[in-house]
Amino acid sequence: xxxxxxxxxxxxxxxxxxxxxxxxxxxxxxxxxxxxxxxxxxxxxxxxxxxxxxxxxxxxxxxxxxxxxxxxxxxxxxxxxxxxxxxxxxxxxxxxxxxxxxxxxxxxxxxxxxxxxxxxxxxxxxxxxxxxxxxxxxxxxxxxxxxxxxxxxxxxxxxxxxxxxxxxxxxxxxxxxxxxxxxxxxxxxxxxxxxxxxxxxxxxxxxxxxxxxxxxxxxxxxxxxxxxxxxxxxxxxxxxxxxxxxxxxxxxxxxxxxxxxxxxxxxxxxxxxxxxxxxxxxxxxxxxxxxxxxxxxxxxxxxxxxxxxxxxxxxxxxxxxxxxxxxxxxxxxxxxxxxxxxxxxxxxxxxxxxxxxxxxxxxxxxxxxxxxxxxxxxxxxxxxxxxxxxxxxxxxxxxxxxxxxxxxxxxxxxxxxxxxxxxxxxxxxxxxxxxxxxxxxxxxxxxxxxxxxxxxxxxxxxxxxxxxxxxxxxxxxxx
Numbered sequence: 001x002x003x004x005x006x007x008x009x010x011x012x013x014x015x016x017x018x019x020x021x022x023x024x025x026x027x028x029x030x031x032x033x034x035x036x037x038x039x040x041x042x043x044x045x046x047x048x049x050x051x052x053x054x055x056x057x058x059x060x061x062x063x064x065x066x067x068x069x070x071x072x073x074x075x076x077x078x079x080x081x082x083x084x085x086x087x088x089x090x091x092x093x094x095x096x097x098x099x100x101x102x103x104x105x106x107x108x109x110x111x112x113x114x115x116x117x118x119x120x121x122x123x124x125x126x127x128x129x130x131x132x133x134x135x136x137x138x139x140x141x142x143x144x145x146x147x148x149x150x151x152x153x154x155x156x157x158x159x160x161x162x163x164x165x166x167x168x169x170x171x172x173x174x175x176x177x178x179x180x181x182x183x184x185x186x187x188x189x190x191x192x193x194x195x196x197x198x199x200x201x202x203x204x205x206x207x208x209x210x211x212x213x214x215x216x217x218x219x220x221x222x223x224x225x226x227x228x229x230x231x232x233x234x235x236x237x238x239x240x241x242x243x244x245x246x247x248x249x250x251x252x253x254x255x256x257x258x259x260x261x262x263x264x265x266x267x268x269x270x271x272x273x274x275x276x277x278x279x280x281x282x283x284x285x286x287x288x289x290x291x292x293x294x295x296x297x298x299x300x301x302x303x304x305x306x307x308x309x310x311x312x313x314x315x316x317x318x319x320x321x322x323x324x325x326x327x328x329x330x331x332x333x334x335x336x337x338x339x340x341x342x343x344x345x346x347x348x349x350x351x352x353x354x355x356x357x358x359x360x361x362x363x364x365x366x367x368x369x370x371x372x373x374x375x376x377x378x379x380x381x382x383x384x385x386x387x388x389x390x391x392x393x394x395x396x397x398x399x400x401x402x403x404x405x406x407x408x409x410x411x412x413x414x415x416x417x418x419x420x421x422x423x424x425x426x427x428x429x430x431x432x433x434x435x436x437x438x439x440x441x442x443x444x445x446x447x448x449x450x451x452x453x454x455x456x457x458x459x460x461x462x463x464x465x466x467x468x469x470x471x472x473x474x475x476x477x478x479x
Contacts, residue, residue, distance in 0.1 A: 004404035015270020024375040028448035056106035061320030062118040075322025091351035110306040119151035146305035148173040153202035173213035221250030223263035243302035293429035321347035332361030366390025
């Protein structure tokens with residue numbers, strides 16, 4: 001057994017649970033960019049030259065929430081100010097127009113309005129956004145494969161007619177965060193305004209309206225959650241029959257409220273993998289297929305097209321404060337990684353003045369482009385395709401990791417160059433993905449979260465030394 005195989009085996013035996021790998025490099029690796037060093041048009045022109053097929057995912061970020069969930073460390077701010085919503089929508093539409101040439105030069109595959117809670121916006125705001133998009137890309141409703149929005153159960157129950165209008169505007173998928181169907185756990189998550197009855201009512205409204213794809217989620221690891229309460233949530237959600245289900249391991253970060261409560265540690269709980277096994281068993285028995293390590297879908301209806309395409313390397317243009325853009329040259333934001341209402345105001349002013357530029361990000365070398373695909377896309381990956389992305393520079397390292405993964409039963413090798421995850425590989429995908437991280441990204445990730453921890457007095461008091469604040473390196477420290 002070689003060293004990598006031994007390491008991989010040890011991580012699996014320990015039940016290590018790294019953070020879910022949904023982007024690479026993660027936001028924690030972003031750092032301030034030199035002022036004026038990146039021109040958006042030149043950047044996207046360079047990206048276009050790296051793709052055989054010009055395609056694009058569009059992500060629009062709406063940062064506003066009524067309340068902050070205990071586990072959330074996304075770019076969100078608390079506000080119900082309608083005048084702010086108006087100004088922000090104007091700014092977002094201005095940004096769409098400013099990026100018209102970039103959008104028009106590619107086939108638009110998906111549109112996703114995330115947050116935050118975009119469903120807090122009024123119908124007129126969505127009409128303005130979609131009309132602006134139509135002025136740039138007239139047939140977007142006909143050509144895109146997915147139009148998605150994030151929503152909370154209480155926002156749908158409060159305005160079902162408004163949600164129905166979104167379907168008329170072209171909505172095909174809604175992500176409705178529920179996290180649990182156990183009242184105590186819902187309150188623990190910080191979502192007391194969306195109790196079990198509200199969740200069930202929202203699901204019924206969406207299904208009655210005929211939304212093609214209803215996406216919901218459950219989280220493993222809340223304080224007080226038991227195997228029995230987890231099985232209850234899984235069983236009840238399977239009965240509600242949404243078209244897409246995601247099951248996430250809870251990750252506590254020092255910039256989330258849970259880090260201050262004293263009820264959580266950065267340590268992972270190996271027994272949560274048993275809850276993963278139960279969810280997979282139940283959802284596959286109810287006709288779902290596994291689309292990703294955390295996600296199950298009804299064939300022909302469910303799924304998360306934008307995420308799949310992004311994992312496959314299709315670039316993503318993110319507009320709005322806190323939105324990330326993923327290209328083959330630079331992953332970036334127009335703002336910092338720390339959300340605030342003053343920064344929202346700065347974004348609005350910058351959009352009005354047409355002065356927004358990449359300010360925070362990570363420059364992608366050829367090696368990092370190859371690592372991005374390896375981290376995200378081992379579900380079904382042709383290594384020969386990565387030769388253009390810089391695989392040669394790390395071929396020996398990658399070959400050794402894949403050899404260890406194959407010996408451990410995590411991947412199939414198909415033909416000369418194709419790699420696919422096995423069922424065991426789906427389960428431990430985030431462990432395997434972390435092994436493809438570069439040392440630089442690991443160091444940046446750790447420095448970012450340790451810095452947040454050091455600045456969080458209550459986290460220091462309740463969570464101690466952050467030996468497992470990041471990925472697998474912390475697991476080695478505590479072994």
